[in-house]
Amino acid sequence: MARGEISKGALRGTGFVSLGHDVYQAASAPVDQVTLARAALLRHPDGAVTGLAAAVLWGAGTAVADVDATLADTDVPAGATEVLVSGAGARSRGSVDVRRAELAEDEVVTWRDGADGTLRLTSPARTVLEVARRLPTVEAVVVADALARRTGVTAADVVALADRHTGERGIARVRAVASLMDPRADSPRRTRVRLGVLLARLPSPTVDAVVARSATGETVGALDLGWPATSSGVLVDRHPAQARLCAEELLAHGWQVVSLGREGEQPVAEVVADVATFLARVDRLRWRDLPDLRGRYPRRPAAPRVWT
Structure with a gap:
């Protein structure tokens, strides 16, 4: 403007956009x-x-x-x-x-x-x-x-x-x-699910958990959230076919696995609630072979559901 190459009216026209006080760019x-x-x-x-x-x-x-x-x-x-x-x-x-x-x-x-x-x-x-x-x-x-x-x-x-x-x-x-x-949380949604699990005071998960055979070190599979102490884990927002493929080897290895999230369509609060239900079921499975105080064995729960 000082050199007379452009006028204030031109800056206010459709050829330029304002990016701040006295700063303009071509539209x-x-x-x-x-x-x-x-x-x-x-x-x-x-x-x-x-x-x-x-x-x-x-x-x-x-x-x-x-x-x-x-x-x-x-x-x-x-x-x-x-x-x-x-x-x-x-x-x-x-x-x-x-x-x-x-x-x-x-x-x-x-x-x-x-x-x-x-x-x-x-x-x-x-x-x-x-x-x-x-x-x-x-x-x-x-x-x-x-x-x-x-x-x-x-x-x-x-x-x-x-x-x-x-x-x-x-x-x-x-x-x-x-x-x-x-x-290790590779997406905002997985961060939100992880934080939801922590805020719900559920056991702290291992993010991006990799399961390997103890004898050979060979990788069995990977989970978005895992609890190695109970051999359980969660797959989040996977397509059913992909989730089944990821879970097959883990199930054969003795792990309990559930796929949640409906490919990103399920609200985070519902995913966390399903995680809580899954962890409660895993806990019941862990204690199924112990008798109660009267010496009676509880009814063995049905086979775990893999897909939600």
Whole structure:
């Protein structure tokens, strides 16, 4: 505009879209998270993109989309590009959420945006910290699991960072999220099922459990959630034919297996309730050969149902 190459009226026309205060892009160009992050840093070049926006750039886009869809019916704000700045005076405008925070050198990473440029992002551990202190615990764990799987960040890394920021708002929630992280959960829904099992105070499962023969070490099969102590496990959201194929060897090996989820159509609460029913049945099977106090043996239950 200073050179007279474009007018304010043209910027307000249909040929451009606004990406923030005094930041515009041609309407024909796609708008993705990289573009939004670049636009936010044009206004705050010394800042660092954080929160869900940084999680998307670190590869957790599927988890963030799942969280956004879940939060759409709540009063928790979502969709803004969060930026941490060290100086005072910056304020949030439009879709850019600006917050003041001091960042150590190891909490900021230079990220290549694929267009011969770079962006400043918070490190995976700091991203988990910022997500955990602003979102409900379950939603934060969904994002944290995805970041752990994509970037290799561990719960110990998050706890060490939380210890550095002891006394700040939301750090207790950060520690709670770190204690629930598990990088083996390969989808948001499986993270939600795992958390539902824990919140229902059922026995803690092994995620992505691999069953092997003790004599040869040969792999028998894999389960989404497993309880090796009781030789039982659950397959989640599998097609019936695929679930049967996965379960055949495990059943022959003496394991109790159930397939739940109806390929993603069953609500998580119902899946957790079915897991509780399955574990109760496994527990009855374990004690079926012991007599009661009167010396009588209980009726042996019928053969376990494999498919639900």
